[in-house]
Each structure stands twice: as C-alpha cells, then as structure tokens.
Amino acid sequence: MPRLPTLSYDRGTLLLHPPPRGSKAWVEFVEWDDRVEKFRLPAGGYRALVSALRAESVTFDDQARAYGRLPLRFANPLTPYPHQTEALAAWQSAGRRGVVVLPTGAGKTFLAQLALAAAARTTLVVVPTLDLLQQWYGELRAAFPGAAVGLLGGGSREFEAPILVSTYASAAAEAERLGNRFGLLVFDEVHHLPTDFARVIAEYSIAPYRLGLTATLARDDGRERMLAALVGPTVFSKTPAELAGLALSPFDEIRLRVPLTPGERARYRELVARRDEFLERHRIRLGSLDGWRRFVRASGRSAAGRAAMLAHRAARVLAFGTEGKLAVLEELLARHAGRRTLIFTDDTAAVYRIAAEFLLPAITHETPVKERHETLALFRSGAYPVLVSSRVLNEGVDVPEASVAIVLSGTGAQREYVQRLGRILRRQEGKRAILYEVIAGETSEEGVAARRRRSEGRELRPSVGEESTSSLFDD
Numbered sequence: 318m319p320r321l322p323t324l325s326y327d328r329g330t331l332l333l334h335p336p337p338r339g340s341k342a343w344v345e346f347v348e349w350d351d352r353v354e355k356f357r358l359p360a361g362g363y364r365a366l367v368s369a370l371r372a373e374s375v376t377f378d379d380q381a382r383a384y385g386r387l388p389l390r391f392a393n394p395l396t397p398y399p400h401q402t403e404a405l406a407a408w409q410s411a412g413r414r415g416v417v418v419l420p421t422g423a424g425k426t427f428l429a430q431l432a433l434a435a436a437a438r439t440t441l442v443v444v445p446t447l448d449l450l451q452q453w454y455g456e457l458r459a460a461f462p463g464a465a466v467g468l469l470g471g472g473s474r475e476f477e478a479p480i481l482v483s484t485y486a487s488a489a490a491e492a493e494r495l496g497n498r499f500g501l502l503v504f505d506e507v508h509h510l511p512t513d514f515a516r517v518i519a520e521y522s523i524a525p526y527r528l529g530l531t532a533t534l535a536r537d538d539g540r541e542r543m544l545a546a547l548v549g550p551t552v553f554s555k556t557p558a559e560l561a562g563l564a565l566s567p568f569d570e571i572r573l574r575v576p577l578t579p580g581e582r583a584r585y586r587e588l589v590a591r592r593d594e595f596l597e598r599h600r601i602r603l604g605s606l607d608g609w610r611r612f613v614r615a616s617g618r619s620a621a622g623r624a625a626m627l628a629h630r631a632a633r634v635l636a637f638g639t640e641g642k643l644a645v646l647e648e649l650l651a652r653h654a655g656r657r658t659l660i661f662t663d664d665t666a667a668v669y670r671i672a673a674e675f676l677l678p679a680i681t682h683e684t685p686v687k688e689r690h691e692t693l694a695l696f697r698s699g700a701y702p703v704l705v706s707s708r709v710l711n712e713g714v715d716v717p718e719a720s721v722a723i724v725l726s727g728t729g730a731q732r733e734y735v736q737r738l739g740r741i742l743r744r745q746e747g748k749r750a751i752l753y754e755v756i757a758g759e760t761s762e763e764g765v766a767a768r769r770r771r772s773e774g775r776e777l778r779p780s781v782g783e784e785s786t787s788s789l790f791d792d
Contacts, residue, residue, distance in 0.1 A: 324366070326381040326497040329521030331358050331366070337377060342369035360496050361547075363523035381523055384439045384500040387479050391434040393460040395427055398564045404553040405431050408528060414549030416507055416529035420557040421739020423564050425530040426453065429503050430460045436526050438500025439479040443488050443518060445509045447471045447686075453482045453505065485515045492521040501526040502548075508533070510547060511540035519547040533735045557738060565742040566720070568750040574758045575641035585760060588632040595625035636760040637726035638667045643674065645755055649723055650675065650703065653751075657696070658721040660705040661737050667726065671705050680706045708733070718745070722752045726762065 322337040334355040337343055346366045347356035358366060363381060370377055397405070401424055404417045413436060419425050433440055442457070444450050450470050457466045457480060467478025470487035476494065488495060495518075502522060504510050507529030510519060519527070529548040534541040544551075561567045577585060599615050602608045616626035650658065662668055665681045672679035678692050678701045695701045697718055722741045724734075734754075741750040756763050 322375070322377040324363075324377055324379050324381045326360065326383070326523065327357075328493045329360050329496050329517065331360055331363060331381055331523070332356070333358065333366075337370060337375045340370065340373050340375045342373055343375075360521050360523045361519065364525040367525075381497055383497045384524070387437055387439050387464070387500075389434055389437060389461050389464055391430070391460060392462050393427065393430055397427070397431065398424060400553075400555050400560060400564060401428050401431065404428055405435065407553040408432060409435060411549060411552045413501075413526040413528075415527075415552035416531065416534065416544055416548055416550065418531055418534060418551060418554035420555065420560060420565060420742060421532050421736060422743040423555065423560055425505070426456055429505070429528060429530060430457070432503065432528050433457075433461070433480070433501065436501045438526060439498060440481070440501040440503060441488065441495060441499040441522075441524070442480070442482045442503040442505065443485055443510075444482065444505045445485055447484065449505060450482055450484055457482065485509050485518065488518045489515050492517040496521040497523050499524050501528070503527075504529045504548060507531045507544060507548060508536055508541060511536070511543040516543065516547055532739055557735070557742060561742075564744060566744050566748045566750045568738070568742060568752065570738075570752045570754065572754045572756060573645055574756050574763070575639060575645055576758045577636075577639055577641065577760070581635060581639055582759065585632055585635050588628040588635070589761075591628040592625045592632065595621055632760075634664060634666070636757040636762045637662060637664045638670060639757050642725050642755050642757065643671070646671070646675070646723060646725065649721075649753060653721045655702065656721050657699070657719045658703045658723065659719050659737075659740055660703065661722065661724045661726075662705070662707060663726040665707050668705055668707050671725075675703075675705075677703050677705050680704065682707065720745075720748055720750045722750075724752065724754045726755075 320335050322333060322335055325332045332350075332353065332355045333343065333347055336356060343356075343366060346362050346369070347358045349355075350357040360381075367379070400419070404419070405428060408415050408417060413432075417425070417428060419428070429442070442453055444453055447470065450468060454466060454468055457464075461480070464480055465478045466480045466482065467473070467475030469475065469481055469483035469491065471484070475481065476491075476498075481495075481499070483491075483495075499522065502519065502524045504519075504527070508531050510516055510529070527548045529544060534544065534551065557565060557568070595615075596603065596612065599611075601611045601615065603612065612626070612629075616622035646660065660671060660677070662671065665683065668679050668681050671677065678695070680689050680692055684692070692701065692704070696704045699718070719741045722737055724737055738752050741752065
C-alpha cells in the first residue's frame with residue numbers, strides 16, 4: 318500500500334514526502350531539497366498548500382500542525398464600537414488574515430480580543446516593548462478567565478501557554494520553535510514586523526490566521542509593502558478625524574510658526590551651508606532614506622564628512638531648541654494650566670533642558686524602568702500635570718487623562734505624528750483635546766512638516782489652524 322503523503326514542520330519550513338498521487342496543485346508550492354531528498358516549502362505557505370490539497374480531495378498526514386482549537390470564555394464587559402464590529406467583520410471576510418489601521422485609543426487591543434474569541438485557536442501575540450508585554454498580559458488574563466496566558470520576554474519563557482504574549486525580539490529569536498504551535502498570530506504595532514530580524518516570526522509560522530494592528534503603516538524604508546505577504550492586506554482603516562467625537566475625543570490641531578532670532582538665523586544658515594557644500598561636492602541629496610544613508614556613510618570616511626554631519630546635527634538642535642519655542646512653550650503651559658499636558662521633543666538634550674528650565678518631570682530612553690513607571694503613575698494620578706519626553710512615549714503608553722500635546726520637534730514622520738496625537742485622544746466625557754505643532758520658521762523643519770501634511774492629504778484634521786505666535790493669546 319502506498320505511503321500516505323506526510324507534511325511535517327522542520328525549523329521554520331515544511332517538508333512534504335512522498336509526493337501526493339493524483340494531485341497537480343502541490344507542485345507550485347514546493348522545491349526539491351537534495352539534502353533530505355524531500356520536497357520543501359516555506360512555513361508561511363502552509364495554508365495555501367493545505368487548501369490546495371483539500372480542494373483536490375487529497376488525503377495526507379498533517380504532522381506539521383501542533384496548534385489546536387482553544388475554547389474561550391470571553392468575559393470583557395465592553396460593548397464594541399461600530400468601527401470595531403466592522404473591522405472584525407472585514408478581517409473575518411478576508412479569511413481571518415489582514416491588517417487593521419486604527420488610531421491610538423480606538424480600541425485595537427479590544428479588537429484583538431474579539432478576534433481571539435472568534436478564531437478560538439492557540440494564539441501568539443507579539444508586541445514591541447516590555448511595557449506592552451505586561452499590558453497585554455494583564456488585559457488578556459482579565460478578558461479570558463480560565464485560559465492560560467504566558468509570557469515570552471523580560472525574563473519569562475512560558476512556551477507551553479496556549480495564549481502567549483511575546484516581544485518581537487524574543488519571538489524572532491525563538492521563531493523556529495514557535496512556528497507550528499499557534500493558529501493565530503496577532504502583531505501589535507505591526508509596522509515593526511517587516512525588518513530582516515523580526516519578519517521571521519511570520520515567515521517561520523504556519524499560522525493560517527493573522528491580524529496586524531497599527532495606528533499607521535508608513536515606514537521610512539517603504540517595507541510596509543511586505544506586510545501583505547507576511548500578515549495579509551489592509552482590511553480596515555479609520556483616521557483620527559473619522560472617529561473624533563465617536564470612539565475618540567474631538568480634537569483641534571494648531572500649527573505655530575516660530576521665527577528664529579537674528580543670531581539664530583545667521584548661525585543656522587552658516588551650519589546648513591557647511592553641510593550643503595559637502596553634500597553638493599559628493600552629489601548627495603537628502604530627503605530620501607537612500608540619501609541619508611549615503612550621507613552617513615560619507616561622513617565616516619573623512620574629517621570633512623564628520624564636520625558636515627556635526628554641522629547638520631547642530632542645525633537640527635538649534636531648530637529644535639530655539640529660544641522662540643521655549644517662549645511659546647511657557648505661554649502654552651500658562652494658558653492650559655491644570656490640564657494634563659504632554660510635551661514632545663525629538664532631542665534628548667532638549668528634554669533635559671526643558672525639564673530643568675520649567676521644573677518638569679521628564680522621561681527619555683535613559684530613564685530607569687522603575688523611575689519611568691513611577692513618573693507615569695504620578696502623571697496619571699494628576700500629581701504631575703505636565704510631562705516632557707522624547708520618542709519613548711510615542712507608542713505603547715496608556716495615558717487617557719492627557720488632553721493637551723505640545724510637539725516642539727520631530728514633526729516629520731507621519732507615524733510619529735499620529736502616535737503623538739493618539740496620546741491625547743482617549744475619550745472622556747466633556748473632553749476636547751488639542752495638539753500644538755511648534756515649527757521653527759525658515760528651517761528644514763518647516764519643509765519636512767509640510768511634506769508630511771501633503772502625504773497625509775490633510776485627512777487627519779477635523780479642525781486645524783496655523784497661527785503666528787504674536788496672535789496666539791490675543792483672546
């Protein structure tokens with residue numbers, strides 16, 4: 318009697334042997350591997366191959382699949398918003414594969430819980446930070462009482478849990494071991510996935526069901542295009558403007574253009590001219606990822622290159638921390654005294670300068686974990702009404718009480734801007750959030766912010782204005 322074709326999992330790939338008799342479809346999925354004298358295919362091709370074999374009524378022994386059904390008691394008392402119900406339906410209609418784009422505060426975690434309950438399969442949830450690891454762990458345990466939820470990362474290695482929450486770093490390191498154990502993959506902040514290191518989490522997995530969540534897909538390197546193959550197409554998307562006043566707080570955005578002082582302007586032009594002379598000599602054009610990479614490489618090859626890079630950085634620091642911005646910040650803090658306020662800047666040195674000058678608590682990548690948690694707790698409680706930070710608060714921090722954001726620098730990237738806006742949009746009764754984008758006039762910061770607004774198509778703004786600092790407080 319002929320041997321039954323067997324499909325097995327092998328370190329992030331699949332082996333098929335012997336070949337199915339009476340089937341033609343399987344050939345397009347596999348390649349012959351002389352080393353083991355069997356047909357091999359990527360683990361990510363599991364769903365397509367199995368579907369093709371079943372469509373031809375081919376009998377085979379599936380030894381690859383180590384995941385199973387997972388009956389869950391869903392105890393989250395929340396009622397889904399219409400956009401969450403629509404997103405879940407769109408994901409299910411797409412074969413339970415795809416990416417959902419929702420603003421911060423729009424309930425992506427609750428949507429994932431709905432997906433877990435609908436799929437009822439062992440699940441791997443992947444998150445970018447240890448803070449999010451703990452946050453997801455706590456919320457999943459509360460939503461699914463009785464289900465075993467495990468952790469991978471931060472010192473925990475609970476591989477056998479049917480619901481496992483992992484950091485991207487830990488899941489990538491263990492991708493071969495995890496690849497056949499889960500029927501559903503959930504990628505929080507899925508824009509982190511398409512890197513050479515992290516994408517193996519998806520590539521080495523046979524999981525037929527996949528859900529990606531993010532506030533914005535855009536990446537500087539354009540690799541968001543890879544997500545269609547790794548996770549699935551974008552199946553549902555909403556902007557902050559579309560959910561304002563519904564699932565999110567209504568909000569306003571105001572752009573403030575701050576002029577440089579004569580001395581700052583002269584110094585800025587001198588620095589930019591020094592940088593541009595080097596770029597022109599080496600035929601390097603900034604404004605693209607490739608141009609920036611060429612500049613970085615060239616700056617390390619000569620003293621002139623290092624001087625040009627130092628001039629570039631000094632010009633950025635000057636634009637980010639101009640005296641005019643600090644004066645505007647002082648006025649904004651006075652105007653919104655008593656409201657929970659987040660101040661964002663792109664430069665760590667600027668964070669510490671602002672914290673010192675205004676006697677404000679600060680969080681940067683250098684802040685110890687314990688101190689960071691304590692500072693955030695005091696901010697949430699209201700003991701600290703204002704908090705200044707760099708990029709460390711862009712994602713993965715739940716601060717629902719904040720209602721004012723002041724962005725002093727780092728306004729160029731769409732994803733960063735949407736993340737910072739999302740920090741103040743969690744809905745509260747009677748709340749209207751406001752975001753100030755403070756830009757140094759006659760600097761590259763002005764052009765970069767303008768390019769970002771054009772790329773957004775201005776769709777983010779239910780109410781947006783641009784004001785000079787002289788008229789801001791005339792009321």
